[in-house]
Structures are given as C-alpha cells and as structure tokens.
Amino acid sequence: MPSPIDTYRLSKSYGRHIGLQDVTFEVPGGSIVGLLGPNGSGKTTLMRMLMGLISITSGRATLFGRPVTTVDPEVRRTIGYLPGTFKAYDNLTVSRYLRYLSDLRRGDFTRNITALCERFSLDPSKSIGSLSKGTKQKIGLVQAFMHEPSLLILDEPTSGLDPLMQREFETLLTEVVGDGATALLSSHVMSEIERTACTIAVLDKGRLVSVATVDEVKRHVLHSIDIDFHTPPDLGTFRNLAGVRSAEVSGTTLHLTVFGEETEIIREASRQGATGIRTHEPTLDDLFESLLARTPSDGQR
Amino acid sequence: MNALTSLVAKSWYDHRRGTIGWMVGIVGLVILQLSVYPSIRDSATDWSNLAETLPEVFREMLRVNDYASETGYLSAELFSFTIPLIFVGIGMTWGARNATEEEADGTADILYSMPIRRRSLLLADTLSGLAVVLTQTAAFSVSLIIGSRILDMSIPLVRLVQAPLACGLLGAVFLAIANVIGAVSGKKSVSLGVTTFGAIALFVAYSLAPLVHFFDVILPYNPFRWTIGTTPLTEGLDIGQMLLCLTASGLLLASSTWLFERRDIAS
Secondary structure, three states: OOOOEEEEEEEEEEOOEEEEEEEEEEEOOOOEEEEEOOOOOOHHHHHHHHOOOOOOOEEEEEEOOEEOOOOOOHHHOOEEEEOOOOOOOOOOEHHHHHHHHHHHOOOOOHHHHHHHHHHOOOOOOOEHHHOOHHHHHHHHHHHHHOOOOOEEEEEOOOOOOOHHHHHHHHHHHHHHHHOOOEEEEEOOOHHHHHHHOOEEEEEEOOEEEEEEEHHHHHHOOEEEEEEEEOOOOOHHHHHOOOOEEEEEEEOOEEEEEEEOOOHHHHHHHHHOOEEEEEEOOOOHHHHHHHHHHOOOOOOOO | OOHHHHHHHHHHHHOHHHHHHHHHHHHHHHHHHHHHHHHHHHOHHHHHHHHHOOOHHHHHHOOOOOOOOHHHHHHHHHHOOHHHHHHHHHHHHHHHHHOOHHHHHOOHHHHOOOOOOHHHHHHHHHHHHHHHHHHHHHHHHHHHHHHHHHOOOOOOHHHHHHHHHHHHHHHHHHHHHHHHHHHHHOOHHHHHHHHHHHHHHHHHHHHOOOOOHHHHHOHHHOHHHHOHHHOHHHHOOOHHHHHHHHHHHHHHHHHHHHHHHHOOOOO
16 A cells, blocks of 8 residues: 655755755655644645645655646545645635535535534634634634545644644544544644654755654753752762753752753652652754754755 | 536636626627717718828728718727727736636635646636626627617628627637736736737737738737627628637637646745
8 A cells, every 4th residue: 555645855946946855755654744844944845745736846756656746636636735824715605615625526525514613613604704814724624624535734734723723623633543544734833743743754944854753853852851959959960861961050950951861860850859840841943953963964864 | 516617606706796897898888889879870971071081091090981880880989999908808807817816815725736637727717707708798799789779770680799709709819818828927917917018019010000011911910800800790700710719719728728737836
C-alpha cells in the first residue's frame, strides 16, 4: 500500500528565491505528522504543492502513490484540505457554501455536515459574511472533514479558534486518524502538535531539518527547570550532571537549562531535599534553536 | 446538482446584478435611439444633404451613408460603435475575472483543491459568460424587433436577429482574449487593462481602415471586421467571417485552459 504522502527531493523556486529545497519525507498511513517551522520556512509552500496549487520545480511528490501535478484532480478526491488563510464566499450562507462544495465533490455529505456543524457549534443558516474569523475557521474545518477524507492536509487548523474548539478539533482529528485517516498539519503551537502528532517534521528556510517522534524531539530540546530548596543547593553537583547546560541559584531556587533527559537532575534534586520542581514547556524558539544547533550547516539530515 | 451546473449557477448568482445592469443599459439605449428615429425619418432630406457635404471617406468611417434610412440610422447609432463596444465591455469584464477572481478574493485555494480539473472550472465560468453574452444578445434583438415593429420599420426580422448576433460574437471574442491574459497573469487588472488597450487599438484600426492603408491591410485580422464589419443589418451574417470568429475564440479558449492548468495559484 503506497504511503499517503511521499516526497523525494521536492523543490520549489521562484526565480532566485527558493521556497523549498530537496525535501524528502514520507508520511505513513494512520499517522499524524506535525509540520513546524518559522514563518517563511516553506510549510505552506509544501502543503500547496501537495494540493497541486503550485507546480513542482524539481523532485517528485506522490499522494497514495499517485504523482502530484497541477493538472490531475483525481488525487484530491480523498483529501481534506484547509489552507493557511481560509476564506469562503461572504455572500453565501454556511449551508449553501457547504452544499456547493459537496456538489463539486460530487457527493451528498448532508449527514456529516450536520454532525460537524453541531460539533463545532456552527449555525448553518448564518450568512458567512456576518461571521467572525474564528467561526469562519470552523467552516474551513467542516469542509475539510465532511467527505471523510483518507488524508488531511491542514495548514494552521486551529488559527482563530477558542481553546474549547481547539480541543474539539484535536479530539476530532484523533478520532478520524483512529479510524484510519492520515494527517499532515502545520502549527505554531508546540503544545497542539505535541498533543496530536506522532511525528514532527521541522522546516527551516525551505529545508527539512528534522523528522522525529515527539518524544525524540522533546528529549533534544533545550528547556528550563526551576527547583526550590529549603537552603541554597550545591551548584557544582548540578553543573556536572549530564544534559545541564547552565545552572544558577537565586536565593533558594535553582534555575537550570537542560538538554535531554531530566531523570538524573530530579534524582539529585530529591537527594538535596528539593521542595518543588517547575519544568517550563519548551517554546517553538527553543525547539528551533536546539534542532538547528545540531543540524549541519548544509542542511543534511 | 452536478458540479458543472453548480459552478455555472453560482457564477450567474454572483454576477446577477451586473448582468441585469448591462441588460437595462442595452434595452434603454435601444429605446432611446428608436424614440428619436421618427424625427430623423421626417427630416430625411436634410440629413441626406448634410451627409453629402462630408467626404466619402468620412461618411464611410462614420457609417452615416444613407443616415435617415431605417438600416442607415440603426447602423450609425447602434451598430457602428455604441452597442458593439458595450458587448466588448461585457465580454472583457467577464473574461478578465474568469481565471483571476477567486485568487483576488482569497477563495482559490479551496476551489482549486476540489477534485475537478482547473480546465473544467474555467470552462464553466466561460460558459456562464457566453450565456450572459447570449442573453444580452437576445435582449438587444427582442428590444429591436419590438421597437422596429412599433415604428413600422420594414427591416426583415432575420436581420434584427443576425445583427445583434454579430455584436454577441464580438463580445465572445473579447471574452476569450481577456480569458487568455487572465489565465497567464492571474490578475484581473492586468487582463482588463491589456484587453481594453487591445480593444481600443483594434477599434481605431477598424474605424480608420478607410483612411489608413496599413489598417486596411490588417483589417482581415480584426475582430471588428469579422463581426460588425460585415454590415449584418443590411447584408446578414457572413458565414465565413463568423466561422473565423468562432475558430479564433475557440483557439484562445483552448490556450487559456492549457495555460491556466499549469500556472501557480496565488495564495
């Protein structure tokens, strides 16, 4: 069975500007791959190329074994796509818009549309022009999921959604992937990717700098830990522990910057009588800093 | 509803106000011009004398030969430039937005990610445009027929169908030209600008052909010659020129679909 997404040295250039360079990766069936990268790193370019919206300069991409081109639409039949900036027709109502897209997909998805609208608290009788950005984003999600796609390509899917709806989206995504679908989603929110994705692919300046599981990535990300003690701790011991990049004490609190496993640190903290430990979530900046720091300058993986 | 019907229906729905507006304009112009005709007819001799004071070449250029006659009046007032240019405008504006509007509105990513060839999407929009041109042609024709019968004009009915059809064909050619430029550039403003410039240049060349030798030489390649230049109100449709017109439009349309399928869609 061919992989839902398979790319080999996929490149896109606009004259001298490089949008994507030699991206080779595979998304196995039934998985969720999170695409991370700073603005302009090539996430949207990659997704739009996979959707056949922009042409491939060199290399190849296949979806379920079928080559991606701007000409062949068949490959898109079983794909649900949400662009980074979703816009619908303001002069239509939600239901009319979704019915229009159903017609273009040559199917009747009324039951799914009703269920999804209820799930996202979306009133189908409303005119799209009167809706807020977050509510319009819900329409984008409904149209991406309504035809029960085998592959979802979602660019910043939770953009503009409130926390409750973000959770609802994550639950829905987990459900459909549990039923056999595959998803590639981009996000700026590390915690969202962490909660839903099995694998993280990191793009920077058009190059794929890392493909790893969430656990692997977390193990290799610089993050900070604050440990409280009754009395000032022995700083030297902590500085010598594996993975500790920096250690400082202010009062009775120890501030550590750590790379990788924390087990040894926690054990030592416990031995010295720690009263509390606070681990700070690595930010996207921390992630990129860590990944780029261990990536050869020529971009080889 | 199937995909094609749905696309055409939406296209019509989105542009219904513009379509109605153009139609009101055409019918209004016909009513206005026909309402003046009785006084022109009553002073036929004066108009003939006035026309004879103009050099032959100007009479030909301004299409005022036999101005006070029924066909002469309608040719000069409706078919020489006013209505043909309205049809050029209708075709051009519709063609310019066919391959560009969704990108400008930011809705292209969803539409072009549907399992439909871009060719079909462009064809659906083009069909809608052609249907609009045909509707305007019918409105023009019907208003002419009714008006001419009220005024007891003796122009054969078939000519009052053929002459508007020539205007419709002219609109179709410029729709196809704007389609190609939109398909290549992806920008409505570029398509409209280039096509407007082209239309004006071609119209000037067509109008001045009796005066300027070069324009006369290139006249066989001018869409204005293929359509209104065949004087359809008096001579009927020239089948050869009409086929030339249809072939050119077909080739332009085929080129635009080929180009549009290969162009990057702007986000």
